Amino acid sequence: MNRLLVQLSCLLAVFALPAWSQDTPQLQLPRVTLSAGMHLINAQLAATPEQRTIGLMFRQEMPANEGMLFVFEQPAGQCFWMKNTLLPLTAAFVADDGTIVNLADMKPQTLDSHCSTQPVRYVLEMNKGWFAKRGLKSGSRLGGAPFERRK
Template structure:
């Protein structure tokens, strides 16, 4: 019965989030809400949660059991940097594209679930975009491809 109530609460939050532009993240480990934005990769539309604070970037997609087909998370760093990603407490494998300030893909890495392996940009990146494994390859996106609609740093 408790599980049913929790499921109903999550469904209600999900419906509410659709009207206010956030996606609730609910797990036994945390309850954090991330704003969402729409990105474009050529003809492909991405519904990306946005991680802009240190706490949001640290949490990322941890504890998720699945990710919708064209959903992801975009990380906005404070400045272009060699910010590496890892998969501690991340239950699903992911692909990550590192992007320069103009949204140009620098490089793409495939990341295995629940590992401490570092995945780093080939040069300073302002963004990292995590998607389901193989998403970029399936869409024929590679270094040099452009992602548009990225959030801008607060000045």
């Protein structure tokens, strides 16, 4: 019952969210630097259920080498959609070791579901075409602290 109340609260919070502008950041999220070959990515981390629910909604622009890394507790089939997201994005579904499992171009303000082709713990959203412009595809590898092996 408590879990249902938490889920309903999160759902109500999403529908009650104001339309943020660039001057009013929706969340002050921690950042991590990732690498994709010689390219560096400045990614915000969305690691809690609330942060993942809000994601990049309502943002009107995002700098070229910035993105958002969604971090889940354990690998699972992950699906994303774009309701209330104004930017065209590409989602990279990423395995624990940083290998891109698959990519999905996502159209703004749609309910189309875009899913990983296998269980993943990470999803990196970048401006649409960012990966393609750099020759990154399934099997390419990202680097950075989230993907380093823990001993």
